[in-house]
Amino acid sequence: MIGRRRMRPDRSVRERAAQRFLAWRAHDPELDPALPSDDEVAATEEMDRVWALTGAVADDPRLREVLRSDLARFGPEQRARRHRAIAAAIALLLAVPGVGLVGWQILAPEPQAVAASGHHFFTGVGQRTGIVLADTSSVSIDSDSALVIRMDERRRAVTLERGRAFFKVAKDRKRPFVVTVGNKQVRAVGTAFEVRIDRNRVVVTVSEGVVEVTEKGPRRPVEHQASIEAGSQLVANDDNGWDISQVDLKQSTSWLTGRLSFMGEPLADAVEQMNSYSRRKLVFRGNRVPNERIVGVFRSGDTEALAQAIELNGFGRIVADTPEQIEIEVRE
Incomplete structure (x- = not known):
């Protein structure tokens, strides 16, 4: 079995995992007591990591209101159908960038063959x-x-x-x-x-x-x-x-979800970590790395996003961009 690519759970598995995750978050007494499959467990754990990493979503009053409304308005059978619908919607939402949430599918790309x-x-x-x-x-x-x-x-x-x-x-x-x-x-x-x-x-x-x-x-x-x-x-x-x-x-193990989370680490350390995931390196002209600290969450290996963040924060400017490296010059 070693050396084969493990396939990402299919859509039905992800939807069941999303349904179970939502019910668990809402402390639903009708949560199915049956043990989930290994694929569902893996998918649910991934959703839990994303939820924690993007904590603002967990506290979104609109989502909490939907969950409270479900518990009050629907019986077990209706609630199960509604949870399936919400789970499908959440699974779709998680897959769409630009809505304040990054999908677990993106955070956990298919493992590369070892x-x-x-x-x-x-x-x-x-x-x-x-x-x-x-x-x-x-x-x-x-x-x-x-x-x-x-x-x-x-x-x-x-x-x-x-x-x-x-x-x-x-x-x-x-x-x-x-x-x-x-x-x-x-x-x-x-x-x-x-x-x-x-x-x-x-x-x-x-x-x-x-x-x-x-x-x-x-x-x-x-x-x-x-x-x-x-x-x-x-x-x-x-x-x-x-x-x-x-x-x-959550921060120290964020790499398990395909993300690098920085909460005040030195910029030099962040650059070193990011470069370890990409063949396209981020370098500083004259090896002059600003003595700054960085806060943010980036996709592993996305040196371009980190370079843009450095430029936007005024730490330096991008002076060269090739398939091999992105070069930044520190502003005086």
Whole structure:
């Protein structure tokens, strides 16, 4: 199965997922208790991410009024039909740009085919993919990343060689799930977390549960050790400096939806992240990057949109635009 393109859920799946999502948001007592299919779960989770990312829509009084009106005016059978109609409309709305909301279909493009060699997996620049392991754990692999996966009756082991990956781990207390990055190991049983190699440091972000991170030293079996809880992020530098802080999970994992979310990060960091998703690079003349911070949400790899935002904010002006790069000159 590995290496094949996973098809996007068909329209009927998306509509059922939208219907379930709307009913869940409205706390509808008639919400179908039957377990949804895996495709519906994936589609619903994607809609939840989009909803959270565009929080203004969740608070739109017009939408809330429609949901309240449904609960008051319609019986279960009528309500189900109405939810299906609204779900179809929402699915259409999500697909149309320019209405204050970006569709989940756009945020989660079809995964690119992943190159595999034995247990070795690679993604190219601008490619993202997801794979499901034999134990039902899932791995989302970011752009320009490489990892090795080995599983047997005694172990579930991953070695991240470059880039970033998000792991949603199935519970199996007899076989802890261990991600190795250099001399560091991230150990989990049943949880969700991200591991990223960023220059000379390793960044671990935990979305669910708790993970344990250890570092082997040249003289001692364990040089450093830390437990990271959900909502926290560990930045482990090569100079033995470890820092744990609380993070905004929606922002830090926005890449899973095909978006890059910046909430006050240095412009240089934003440009570096954006360039990692595109072969068309954004560069500054004379390597002079403005000492500015940026707030915004961009589609991964959309260097043109970021360049235009930089120009509109007066940080610089676009002086050259080719298929290979967009060059910006800092204004004096």
